[in-house]
Structures are given as structure tokens and as C-alpha cells.
Amino acid sequence: MVAAGQEATIRVPATSANLGPGFDSLGLAVSLFDTVRVRTTTSGTVSVAVTGEGADELPSDGTHLVARTLLSTLERAGFGCPGLELETQNLIPHGRGLGSSAAAIVSAVLAANFLLPEDNRVDEAGVLQLCSTLEGHPDNVAPALLGALAISWETGRLFRSTRVPVHQAIVPVAAIPSTSLSTETARALLPASVSHSSAATNAGRAALLVHALSHRPEFLLDATADLLHQDYRAQAMLPSATLMRQLRAQGFPAVISGAGPTVMTLATSDAEAEAVKEVIESLSVDQTNADSLPRWRVLKLPVAVEGAKLVVHQRNGP
Template sequence: MAPSALVAAGQELTVRVPATCANLGPGFDSLGLALSLYDSIRVRTTTSGTTVVTVSGEGAGELPGDESHLVARTLLGTLERCGYSCPGLEIEALNVIPHGRGLGSSAAAIVSAVLAANSLLPAADRMDAPALLQLCSTLEGHPDNVAPALLGSMAISWETGRAFQSTTVRVHPEVIPVVAVPGSELSTEAARALLPASVSHHSASSNAGRAALLVHALGAAPEFLLDATRDSLHQDYRAQAMMPSATLMRGLRAQGYASVISGAGPTVMTLAVGEQQAAAVERLIEELTAAPDEPHGWRVLRLKVDTEGAKVEVHQR
């Protein structure tokens, strides 16, 4: 194998990536929504011969500070795929997206690392948008989080042969995501292990219809959101691993609000319509989580739909 070329030292850039909510109820492994909650990394190439990662915010004091960190590992691996290596690397990671809560923190790390690596390459060797989506989806294992992280808005993703593809839908401006984040984590692998190997034709057809309705509801007709977010494929099966979240979601839905488990959970996201409904959802979450048999530590965030996706800023020195 030919020796790799070195990316230029002295480069500096910042990447900001939004949190995401995948599945959106019936859109299992295919729909994702970008949210106005952001992780960012600042990357500098050096001649030190070492990789140093500094983490603040979520995971500070817990995540590794060397090349084994997910962002560093992915960035260096992406450069290697492209035939390059880095003489030295400094990464400052500011983590705001909660870890292990179903809000796409791992996808944000992968997207930020791949975009950073791509920007460090000479212009002639950089990947285009489809190649970036393909690589990020391959590294994450599926596109439902990385696509909205890259593109913003609501992303619809599918696979043709071995190629991941995605397109976006503009979300109705009155839709306001309200997320309730519990204090406990849940691994995506543990949640996915609870899913059955097969489902009935009735469940599959029900989800297909509601997923189609959800695209229309989010884009143009929010009055259909409650019906459109009913799921038959994954949420009920995973409920046993996150009963407080499942109970909260059901309580919100019983009051007429379009509530879903975000990704693999355990965060609960409600798609409110207008500020008045968003405030009502917040009050109801407070009531439902204040019961003696409910765990403490819920954080409630009223967010926006991110419409831009990941952003790279190159700093001139």
C-alpha cells in the first residue's frame, strides 16, 4: 500500500451539528427530524504527532482524551479512507446533546468528524454530498439520524441496493418540538434487541399509512399529527426498557398531543402546534412527572426544527 499523504498542518475549523429525533413514531429507521440543540467541535491540525481531545459539557471527565474518542477515531479513519493522515490533531468538543437519550449524539459525533476530515482535505479530493451521506450512514449503521443532522428539517431516508439516499421536507412553521429528557440513559443496542424478528401484515400496513400521513402532517397539515404519529412497529415492544418514558408518552397522547419516543429512547418528544399548545404540553409533562412513582431528573426543552443541518466554518490564520 502506498504511503498516505499528509493533510496540511495549521488548519483550523469548527463544525456544528444539530440533535435529531429519529423514527418520529411510525417512521422506523426512515424518518428523522433535526432539532435546535447543537454539539460543536473545533479542530486544529498540528505537527505534534499526537491527538488530543478536550471535552466540555456532556461526557466531560468521562470520555477519552485521545485518538480513541469517537470524533477523533472517525476523523482519522475518514482521512485514511481518503488516502491521507494527520501529523497532529487537537479537538475541542463542546457537547450539548444528551448522551444515550435517543437524540442522535453518536450521529452528531460521526457527522462532525466526517465533515471536519473532508474540509481538511485538498479541495480536489473532497467528497460530495451523496458520498458524505453514504459514509456517515455506513459508520452509524443507518441514515435516519445522520441525514437530518447533515441536511436539517425532516429527512426521509431509504436504501437503494447498497446506497443510502435521503431527501428533506420543509416542516410547517407552527410545529414546535418539546422534548422531555429523563435522567437515565438507554443504549440503542439494548432497545433494538427488544424488537421482534417479524410483525404482522396489519402492523406493517398500519405503519405505512401513518408514516405517509406523517409526511403530509408535518409539512402541511399539523392537525393530523396525533393520528400520524401512532406506531405499531417498535415503541410498544421497547416500552419495558423505559416504562417511565412510555407512561409519559401515553399520558400525553391520551390528552390529544402528538407524542413519540425519540429514536430508541428514552427521551419523549411531543410535536406541539403553536406556542400555546407548547406551553400546555410543558405544563402537562410537569404534572405527569411529578407523581410519587415517577423518577426525578426530567429536563423539558422547547426547541425549534433546525432547517440548515450541519455547518462547517473554516478559520483563516
């Protein structure tokens, strides 16, 4: 049993996966954060208090994703919990392609690792492996853990990631619609195979994208072109696909964030970020038919240089 009386706070950034051609392998951490405060008690119960995104929808007991993941992670290590209180402040929208489930999993695994006795904790690689396994792939959990740009891959059954610093000129701009889209729905639209030429094109663009994000932002428009997933998923998010194409037609490197439906534009300056916001607002005016662009919540989200951060307030026991 883990010790009662332990308390910590975990802050985890939102993430934007894929970034166009980097399907299931690239992810960017951005400055929109969920915060989880965890306390172990002797109550024998689990309670969750949620504020912000999902406050009216998410469970307040042990079925909450953070609580469920935390407890299962402890159980995997051979430990129970005498009682648990969680307070979550959610700023990351759910079901919008900004890594909300990855943030929940990362915060839960980090919290569980903190609660364990020191000899039973896993290292950073172990945290990444567990989070990636729970999420199904590392493209969101890796940048949530590492910050900046994360490149992820799988060797055998091991997930691995490395962090790449992002050029300071880049300012991500998120256009977040009111509608959501599940990752499962988006993945179901992907074909079982693609042509050799499409795969080769995407490989080149993904390599260029890493260079553009880290050193040469002027290449971002070309570097964010994708042939593997965005067009296939467009039918599930027509307003988002339309907005992305219109922004790209005006020279802005816009992509679908993760599985969508958020549109992320990788502006190369504050001035360009403001221009992107103005274009989105102008495209949202007087649009009334079913396939038109909705009004968007548009946020400048600077790159989160640091990943998830755990602050220990109190520790009892070993």
C-alpha cells in the same frame, strides 16, 4: 499527509429519529447543537478537550468518537494527520435518543473532508453515504446533515435522503430523563417479524406523518401512532412509555425519540408547547414508586432548518 495549520468549526444539530411510525426512515433536526473545533498541528499527537455533556466521561485522546472517526475517514482516503487538536462543546445528551453519536460522526466526516486536498474530497452524497455506513443507518445522520425533516431509504447498497421543509407552527418539546438507554439494548427488544396489518398501518401513518409535518399539523396525533417498535421497547423505558401514553391520551402527539428514552412531543404552537411542559411537570409531582414518572428536563427545541454547518477559519496547503 494532510496539511498542518488548518482550522475549522463544525456545528451539528440534535436529531429525533422515527417520530412514531417512520422507523429507520424519518428524522427531524432540532435546535440543540454540538460544536467541534478542529486544528491540525505538527505535534504528532491527538488531543480532545470536551466541555458540556460527557465532559467527565469521554476520552481526551484518539479513542474519542470524533477523533477516531475523523482519523479513520482520512485513512480511508489514503491520508494521515501530523497532529490533531479537537475542542468539543456538547449540548446533546448522550444515550437519550437525540442523535449524539450521529452528530459526532457527521462532525468528524465533515472535518475530515475539509482537511483533505480538494481533489480528494467527496460530494454531499458521498458524505451521507459514509456517515450512514458508519452509523449503521441514515435516520439520524440525514437530518443532522440536511436540517428540517429528512426522509431516508436504501437503494441497493446506497443510502439516500431528501429534505422536507417543516410547517412553521410545529414546536418540538423534548422530555429528557436522567437515565440513558443504548440503541443496541433497544434494538434487541424488537421482534424478527411483524404482522402484515401492522406493517400496512405503519406505512399509512408514516405517509400521513410527512404530510402532517410539512402541511397539516392537525393530523399529527393520528400520524404519530406506531405499531412497529415503541410497544416492544417499552419494557426498557417504562417511565418514558408511560409519559408518552399519558400525553397522547390528552391529545398531544408524543413519541419516543429515536431509541429512547427521551419523549418528543410535536406541538403545533407555542401555546401547545407550554401546555405540554405543564402537563409533564404536573405528572412528575409526588411520584415515588419504581414505575412512576421521574422528573424530566423539558426543553422546547425548535426545528433546526439548517443542518450541519462548517466554518473555515484557516486553510493551508491545496
